[in-house]
Every structure is written in structure tokens, then in C-alpha cells.
Amino acid sequence: MNEQPRPPGTGERPVGYALSGAAGGFARTLLAQTRLIPALEPAVLCDVDVPRLRALCLELGYPEARLRTCADAAETAAATADGNIALVADHELIGAGAWDVLVEATGSPAHGYAMARTALELGRHVAMVSKEVDSVAGLHLARIAAANDVAYLPAEGDQPGNLLKLLDRARLLGMDVVAIGKSTEYDLVHDPERGTVTQLDRTVDAPELGELLTLGDDVRATLAARADAVAALPTGATADYCEMAVVANGTGFRPDVERLHYPVARIAELADVYALREDGGVLREPGAVDVFSALRLPGEASFAGGEFVVLRTNDAETWRILAEKGHVVSRDGRYAVLYLPFHLMGVETPATLLDLVARGRDALTREPRRHAVLAGRAKQDLAAGTVLDMGGHHHDVTGVQAVLLRGDEAPADVAPLYLAAHATLRRDVAAGELIALSDLADPDPALVEAWQQGEETR
Incomplete structure (x- = not known):
């Protein structure tokens, strides 16, 4: 499993990637998954804590002989030329190595932008994980990529990249999409026996939720009552807004309201919740990005911070058949939902890296704009x-x-x-x-x- 050094160059060599923020959680998942994919290898790993990074690589099974701590550009270039993995603390050294695509995962707007810009100007692709960077500099980076005939896009494994892929599929199938979005990172788990609701490691009393587990006839009234019932728990993570900014700029879908709706909703309700207001839902107009808080009971499957697309149905009989098979369709049959109940972080990112190097700018399905x-x-x-x-x-x-x-x-x-x-x-x-x-x-x-x-x- 990637034990032997492989010579750099073209032809049969694996895709090489550079990774910033390489000792972080996202990076760990990518490095672990890479061990299972012979077609993919890390070339330059950058993190301010190189000893921690080295320990992580050893824990994941990377051979110690291939891990080279590099202090300057010459050492970095030599390490990757020999098929080894360069470990660097200075982000300015990333570009000295031989690799095909940068995975930017620092979360630092200034450092992430500098590294992504350098990579693009060197003619390397960039898979962006740092949504903070993308929300400030993504449009400019996309233009730099175009000028250098390389690709810049959000990486699969984080919600923006996954949601863009899901929307692409819906559009390929000719679907009339009215809303797209994701769930909050942590579900609201209601325990009817105890009358509580738990979000991650915090539990509060919410006995009234027991009477609000179905939408009833007035969807918006039920959602308002649920919001009141869980008001002691936080709503609206900054990361959610940031991710939806990236998605909006990549799709043309826009926020319905500036704080987003954040409905407390069960998965099976999403088609009713994200209907237009005239059809009983929350949307003021079609073309919205939004985030919901997934409400579930203990033992029910999580939405896991996943992504959804809400569409208008076309043929009523088609969607009646699909509803019978368990697909999420609104009670009036006018709306339906496609969803992915996951985002697997770096476990999914190799798909983006391999696609970028194989197809280059053909991997892009859109040019982002300031939406x-x-x-x-x-x-x-x-x-x-x-x-x-x-x-x-x-x-x-x-x-x-x-x-x-x-x-x-x-x-x-x-x-x-x-x-x-x-x-x-x-x-x-x-x-x-x-x-x-x-x-x-x-x-x-x-x-x-x-x-x-x-x-x-x-």
C-alpha cells in the first residue's frame, strides 16, 4: 500500500498532491484514505507543527524512510524528486516540490489564499477545503485558475463540494430545483421518555417536542413551535453560513433570508418544509440556499451534516410510485427531495483529486460569481x-x-x-x-x- 518510492514524472506514476493544514482532522482522513489508493500519493505536507505531522504519518503507516523534514526549497524539491514525502513548516516551500494538485485545508484566509494562488500560478490544480478562504478569495482564485489553464473548485468530502455534485446530477436529469442546502453539523435528538433534546454533548428539557413530532396542517406554525422548544440550544453556526456562501456563488442559488431559515425538521418532512409559501412551506421564492436542524429520535439514522436538493415534481404518477418506494415526497405531491446523509471529509476527497488531474478544467461545471x-x-x-x-x-x-x-x-x-x-x-x-x-x-x-x-x- 504505497510502500515503495515511485519516480516522479508522467505516464504510470500516481497523482501527487500537496496538503496544507496537514496535521488537522480533515487532513488525517485524507492521509488515511490515501493509503488505500495506489493511484494517489502525498508529495508535500505542510503544517506549523512538523513533529506532530510526522507522528501522524507514522501512526497511519507511512514508512519513516520516506518522510523527509525539509527546511528549504532545495530539500523539498529533492525529497519529492526521489519519490519521498516532504514535511514542511513554511508554506512558501510547498511550491518547490513536484505534485499535481494542492488540497488547501488550513482554514486560514491569509495563508490559504497565498498557497492557493501560488499553486495556480505554478500551473497546479487546487481543491479547496478552507471555506473561509473561498468565501473571501474564491472568485479571484477561479479567475487566476482560468488564466493558467488549471482548475479550482471545492473538494468533495466537505458540504459545498458534495452539494455542488448533487445539484449537477439533479440538473443533468432536468429537475426543476427550488432549494438546495445541508443540515447543521449536529442533529437534535429528542428522547420522548425523558422529555429532553440533545445536541452533541448538551441536553436540555423540551417536553413539548413530544406533541410536535408531526408537521400538522400548519407547517410554519409547527416549525415556530419547535424552534421555541429548542431555543436553549444554539442555532446558526458561522461555518454553515460560510459553506452556503460558497455554494451560492457556485450555483446562483441565494439566501431566502439573511439569517437562513434553520427549520427544525425531520428528514421525511423536507419536501413539505421547503415548499413555496403559497404551498405551505417556508420559501419566499424559488432558488434558495438554506440549512436545517435535523430532528430525530434515539436510534434513528442521522442526517450527518449531509446535503439536500428540493425539486418540483413533474409527472404525478412517477412520484407516487417513488413515494411508495420510500422517497421523500411532499404530502401534496408537488415537491420531492434528493439527499446525501453524509459528508465524509477526506475519505471522499480523493475522487476530486483524481478527477482534477485526469480532466483538468473539464472537471468544472460552472464558473462562480458573486451571488x-x-x-x-x-x-x-x-x-x-x-x-x-x-x-x-x-x-x-x-x-x-x-x-x-x-x-x-x-x-x-x-x-x-x-x-x-x-x-x-x-x-x-x-x-x-x-x-x-x-x-x-x-x-x-x-x-x-x-x-x-x-x-x-x-
Whole structure:
């Protein structure tokens, strides 16, 4: 299983990839899966903690003799030329090695953008995992990729990449899609016997949910009652908004409301929930991206942060037959749902890497445009001099509520959330105000340039 060094070059050699953030959780899943795929090999692994990275590689079974810690470009190039794996701490060394595609998984907007740009300008493909980078610089990176005749796209294994693939299939089949989206990362598990609901490691009392396990005649009223019942649990992770920004820009689907609907819904209800309002659902108009909180009972299958596509049905008899087979169809038969109840992180990413190298730009099915903006509203009054720190739960920016704005409705000066992150406010920002670029005293200049270049695709 990838034990023997393989010479670099063309022909029968495996696809080589570089990986940033290589000691993280996503990276582990990719490195573990790579051990099972002879056609794929890591070439350069970059992480600030090289000893930890080395220990991870050894734990996963990579031969110690092939792991070369490299301190400069010459060492990195020599390691990959010999068919070994270069371990580097300096992200500027990634491009010195021989490889075909970069998997960017740092989650750092500034570092991730720099590495992705370098890769594309070197004529290498980029599979983007860092949604934070994509939400700020993705449109500009896509243009750089086109100029260098290589491909840039979200990697399968994370929700944006999976959802784009699912939508492609629906469109290939001629389906009339009205909404696309994903579930929150963690289900709401209701225990009727105890009258509680659990989300990950937190349990709260919610006895009223026992009377709300079916939608009833008034879907929106039931959803409102469920939301009240679980109000003690958090709703609306910043990561969700970020992922939907990437999906919106890649598809043209837009947020129905800036905080998204976040309905508490069971899987079998999605076709009724994501119907248009005139048909009893939550959507104000077709073409929406959204996120729901999956409600289930103990022992029922999880949605596992998976993805869904809601479509209008065509032939009533076709969908009656499919409903009998267990497919999710609305009670009135007008809507149906396709869904993937998973995202397998790096376990799925090899599919993207192999496809990119095999097909190049032919692997692209769309060119992204500015259809949505991941922005932030101040949760409370923020004083001039406040540093907008990151590092909170699920990539939150302290004191700022993530929102998803429609691209054509976003103010020209709005700051993308992950460009504002780590910056210092130059003026007081009142609670409820959008953070603007002009509010930032010290934004990263490279990210500002990338964002402004991407603005041309509105």
C-alpha cells in the first residue's frame, strides 16, 4: 500500500498532491484514505507543527524512510524528486516540490489564499477545503485558475463540494430545483421518555417536542413551535453560513433570508418544509440556499451534516410510485427531495483529486460569481480599537453575527466576514450594523485585493 518510492514524472506514476493544514482532522482522513489508493500519493505536507505531522504519518503507516523534514526549497524539491514525502513548516516551500494538485485545508484566509494562488500560478490544480478562504478569495482564485489553464473548485468530502455534485446530477436529469442546502453539523435528538433534546454533548428539557413530532396542517406554525422548544440550544453556526456562501456563488442559488431559515425538521418532512409559501412551506421564492436542524429520535439514522436538493415534481404518477418506494415526497405531491446523509471529509476527497488531474478544467461545471456575501453584523456595540478575534465555536468571530446577504443587495463597502476577522475596528460600530471595509484599520492587503478583484463578478 504505497510502500515503495515511485519516480516522479508522467505516464504510470500516481497523482501527487500537496496538503496544507496537514496535521488537522480533515487532513488525517485524507492521509488515511490515501493509503488505500495506489493511484494517489502525498508529495508535500505542510503544517506549523512538523513533529506532530510526522507522528501522524507514522501512526497511519507511512514508512519513516520516506518522510523527509525539509527546511528549504532545495530539500523539498529533492525529497519529492526521489519519490519521498516532504514535511514542511513554511508554506512558501510547498511550491518547490513536484505534485499535481494542492488540497488547501488550513482554514486560514491569509495563508490559504497565498498557497492557493501560488499553486495556480505554478500551473497546479487546487481543491479547496478552507471555506473561509473561498468565501473571501474564491472568485479571484477561479479567475487566476482560468488564466493558467488549471482548475479550482471545492473538494468533495466537505458540504459545498458534495452539494455542488448533487445539484449537477439533479440538473443533468432536468429537475426543476427550488432549494438546495445541508443540515447543521449536529442533529437534535429528542428522547420522548425523558422529555429532553440533545445536541452533541448538551441536553436540555423540551417536553413539548413530544406533541410536535408531526408537521400538522400548519407547517410554519409547527416549525415556530419547535424552534421555541429548542431555543436553549444554539442555532446558526458561522461555518454553515460560510459553506452556503460558497455554494451560492457556485450555483446562483441565494439566501431566502439573511439569517437562513434553520427549520427544525425531520428528514421525511423536507419536501413539505421547503415548499413555496403559497404551498405551505417556508420559501419566499424559488432558488434558495438554506440549512436545517435535523430532528430525530434515539436510534434513528442521522442526517450527518449531509446535503439536500428540493425539486418540483413533474409527472404525478412517477412520484407516487417513488413515494411508495420510500422517497421523500411532499404530502401534496408537488415537491420531492434528493439527499446525501453524509459528508465524509477526506475519505471522499480523493475522487476530486483524481478527477482534477485526469480532466483538468473539464472537471468544472460552472464558473462562480458573486451571488452571496458572507458578512457580519455587530451583536453588541463594538468600540473603535476592538480586535475582531477568531477562534470561538465553529469559526465564530467574537462579537459578530454571521449573515448571508444576496450579492446584488449587499452594500458595496461590506466586509466579508473572514476578511474582517483578526482586523481592528477604526471606528465605533453599533449593535446591528454591518461591518464595512472602511471600518477596518488594518485588514490584510492581499485579501482586500482578492476580494475587490472578485467584486467584478457581481
